[in-house]
Each structure stands twice: as C-alpha cells, then as structure tokens.
Amino acid sequence: MSFKDPIQRDGLRARFWERVPLKNLTPKEWEALCDGCGKCCLNKLEDEDTQEVALTRVACRLLDDQTCRCAQYDIRLQFVPECVQLSPKTLPNIAYWMPETCAYRLLHEGKALYDWHPLISGDPQSVHDAGVSVQGWTVPEFEVPEEDWEDHIIDEPKG
Numbered sequence: 001m002s003f004k005d006p007i008q009r010d011g012l013r014a015r016f017w018e019r020v021p022l023k024n025l026t027p028k029e030w031e032a033l034c035d036g037c038g039k040c041c042l043n044k045l046e047d048e049d050t051q052e053v054a055l056t057r058v059a060c061r062l063l064d065d066q067t068c069r070c071a072q073y074d075i076r077l078q079f080v081p082e083c084v085q086l087s088p089k090t091l092p093n094i095a096y097w098m099p100e101t102c103a104y105r106l107l108h109e110g111k112a113l114y115d116w117h118p119l120i121s122g123d124p125q126s127v128h129d130a131g132v133s134v135q136g137w138t139v140p141e142f143e144v145p146e147e148d149w150e151d152h153i154i155d156e157p158k159g
Contacts, residue, residue, distance in 0.1 A: 005124035006069060007031055017119060022107055023088040030088070033107070035117050035127045038068030038134040039099035039156065040086075043141055043149055046097070053097050056152040059138035068133045100156055101132055116159055130159035 009032050013020070016029050025033075041063040045054045062079060064071045076083050084094060091108050098105040103113055113120055116130035128135045134157075144152060 005036065005118070006073075007034060007036070007118075007124070009118065009124075017103070017107060017113060022091065022104070025088070032119060033103040035101075035103055035132075036068050036124055037099065037101065037127050037132050038063055038065065038138075039132075040084075040102065041068075041070065042099075042134060042138065044097065045149060045153065051096060054153045055099070055156050056149045057134075057138050057154050058141050058144050058149050058152050059134065061141050063134070063138060063140075065134055065136060065138040068128070068135050101158055114159065132157050132159040 008028065012029055012032055016025065017033060020029070022030075038059070039055065041060040042055050043058045043060065045056065046052070047054075059065060060070070060080060060083070062070050062072050062076055070076050072079055077085075084090070084097075086094070086098075086104060091104055095105045095108045101114060103117060103119075106113060114130075114132075115121065116126045116132060118124045118126060127133050139152065
C-alpha cells in the first residue's frame with residue numbers, strides 16, 4: 001500500500017541529521033526526521049520504579065493504522081490533550097519513552113538512522129516494507145479498557 005507522504009523532504013540540507021545538532025535543525029528538518037512508523041502513537045505502560053517502557057498494540061484513537069499517521073495531527077491536542085509534543089527542548093526528558101527505532105531518540109543517543117528510514121532510502125514506503133511500522137495491526141484505544149492494556153504488550157518491531 002503506497003500513499004503520499006505528508007512530510008515534505010525536498011529542499012533539505014544534504015544528510016543534515018549527521019552534521020547538525022538537533023537543537024539547530026530547521027522546523028522542516030525536524031519534521032523530516034519522523035519516519036512515519038506510528039509507534040509513538042501506541043499506548044505505553046511505564047514501570048514507575050524502573051522507568052522501563054512497554055509498547056502495547058493499543059493505539060491512540062487518532063491514529064490511522066493504514067497510513068501510520070495521526071488523523072488530526074494539526075489539532076490533535078484538542079482531542080488528546082496528553083499527546084506529547086516532541087521538540088528539541090522536550091526530547092531529553094522523554095527520549096526513553098520514544099520507540100527504540102525512532103530517529104529523534106536515535107540521534108539524541110548519538111546513533112545512526114536505520115537504512116529503511118525515508119531520509120536514507122528516499123522512499124516513505126520503506127518503513128512499512130521493512131516491517132517496522134504499525135501498519136494494519138493496532139487496536140484502537142476505545143476498544144480496550146485501560147486496565148486490559150497489559151494484555152496487549154508487544155515487542156517493538158525493529159525490522
């Protein structure tokens with residue numbers, strides 16, 4: 001299933017993610033780091049003592065699990081006030097909570113992007129073809145009571 005990538009990746013500085021600190025990225029470059037996997041929209045369970053984060057297959061009610069995009073991204077906070085707004089300023093405090101394959105987390109931790117990342121592959125479909133996205137296998141949060149989320153814990157797809 002191919003679709004139009006909502007992220008504009010044209011006109012970016014060559015391999016900016018390898019040369020420019022996250023805090024110095026342009027807004028367009030920052031947005032281009034998103035690989036479109038949709039894993040950030042999975043509900044997570046966090047152990048308060050260890051801060052270990054477990055992903056569930058229970059997705060935010062706004063996630064379109066075919067495109068792996070938020071159906072209301074620009075106005076998502078009106079519907080999901082607790083949605084995390086990722087920025088260079090907030091990243092240091094929440095990087096541990098982001099998926100292990102997330103470009104923002106990887107770069108924050110000094111790691112390289114995966115070959116399937118659209119900035120590397122040149123194709124927004126590559127994240128889905130690599131089996132890293134949530135495409136087609138999530139359950140909307142309104143179908144699963146929060147007390148049952150533990151029954152839906154998954155291992156993160158890493159391709």
